[in-house]
Amino acid sequence: MSKPKDSKQSDTGSTDTAVQRSIFEADLKQLALRLMSMNTSSSHNHVQLSSAECLTVCHLAVESMKTRDICLMLQSPLNVVADIHGQFHDLLRIFDSLGKPPDSKYLFLGDYVDRGKFSLEVIMLLFVQMLMHPNSVFLLRGNHETASVCCRYGFRAEIQQRFSKIQANQVLSGFIRAFHWMPLCAIVDGRIICCHGGLSPSMMLKPFDTNGSRQLNLNALSSQLHRPLEPKRSGLAMDLLWADPNPGSTMVYFSNSNEMKEAKWVHSARRQCSFLFSGAALQQVLRMFRVKLLVRGHQMAQAGFRVSLDRRCITLFSAPGYCGIQTNSGGVLQIIQSSKEAREAGTFFVMKPTKWEQSDLEQLFWTDMTEGPGG
Numbered sequence: 001m002s003k004p005k006d007s008k009q010s011d012t013g014s015t016d017t018a019v020q021r022s023i024f025e026a027d028l029k030q031l032a033l034r035l036m037s038m039n040t041s042s043s044h045n046h047v048q049l050s051s052a053e054c055l056t057v058c059h060l061a062v063e064s065m066k067t068r069d070i071c072l073m074l075q076s077p078l079n080v081v082a083d084i085h086g087q088f089h090d091l092l093r094i095f096d097s098l099g100k101p102p103d104s105k106y107l108f109l110g111d112y113v114d115r116g117k118f119s120l121e122v123i124m125l126l127f128v129q130m131l132m133h134p135n136s137v138f139l140l141r142g143n144h145e146t147a148s149v150c151c152r153y154g155f156r157a158e159i160q161q162r163f164s165k166i167q168a169n170q171v172l173s174g175f176i177r178a179f180h181w182m183p184l185c186a187i188v189d190g191r192i193i194c195c196h197g198g199l200s201p202s203m204m205l206k207p208f209d210t211n212g213s214r215q216l217n218l219n220a221l222s223s224q225l226h227r228p229l230e231p232k233r234s235g236l237a238m239d240l241l242w243a244d245p246n247p248g249s250t251m252v253y254f255s256n257s258n259e260m261k262e263a264k265w266v267h268s269a270r271r272q273c274s275f276l277f278s279g280a281a282l283q284q285v286l287r288m289f290r291v292k293l294l295v296r297g298h299q300m301a302q303a304g305f306r307v308s309l310d311r312r313c314i315t316l317f318s319a320p321g322y323c324g325i326q327t328n329s330g331g332v333l334q335i336i337q338s339s340k341e342a343r344e345a346g347t348f349f350v351m352k353p354t355k356w357e358q359s360d361l362e363q364l365f366w367t368d369m370t371e372g373p374g375g
């Protein structure tokens, strides 16, 4: 695969640029074909990828994502896919069943890497698809697309296994740099807000305005999130990637009114970071962005999806048989109608886990790296 030309070396004549672009397009198309046609009958077959190919794709992905807002505005029909976690065989099943881009449009909610041993194939195919079909493939960032997480739960180990030491360092840095530019949320049809984790109590503070317009709050979002971005221990970016809906209700005593009320935000003890948000917190944020629903990933759901918080929150999880030890199905949300009034999100496409032999599971999953933050 040809590397991008250093701008200092090229005369940047328009013909030159056009030729260069067509070379990239041919290379990307060939790379996509190689990835899409991987022999999936055996768990041993990886797609041979060179470090130069990985670095070129990362570079082009950064250039492409730089031109996009941190919150994408999208239109249906659209398939929403959540956590893949290196399960490349299952990603190919999704494309087989629901169509390949650009014939079908996709929004991915992050957590492409870690847990599964085919993280490189997953992230490379999705970056290549995004570059080839910028109006049909959209990628949000997950909490695993951060340096501190992907270096611990399998992605770094996979890269170290597949490249020489020097190359591995370069490839890993290339991907981490690309992760810094991924958008953090999307609004579909002006009625569904999507992100990997969830909401943030920072949205209750200035420059956000709980009574303000959608545009004011979108402006607040972009003014608070500057890329390249590596999330800090707490704050808005961290919560978009890590927060979860509160499955129950947490009552707290408010001394000024002398009563017990449901807490809107509770520290997440299980994750040791970020928050659990209540139905009331969700309603407030939905109103701020003039949307009706939240669709997010980040938590394993046995059926592939879970509906909560008075049907205003949908958790999607697209990695069936997660980590090779779970029996969960994988879910994809097909948003097919753009009726502004409809509260229904769309249709769920559900995949059962593939039945693998025990010896295959070792080829497919980092079974010794299943501890940790989950989803």
Ligand SMILES: [Mn+2]
Residues within 6 Å of the ligand: 111, 142, 143, 144, 196, 297, 298, 299, 374, 375
């Ligand atoms: Mn996650």
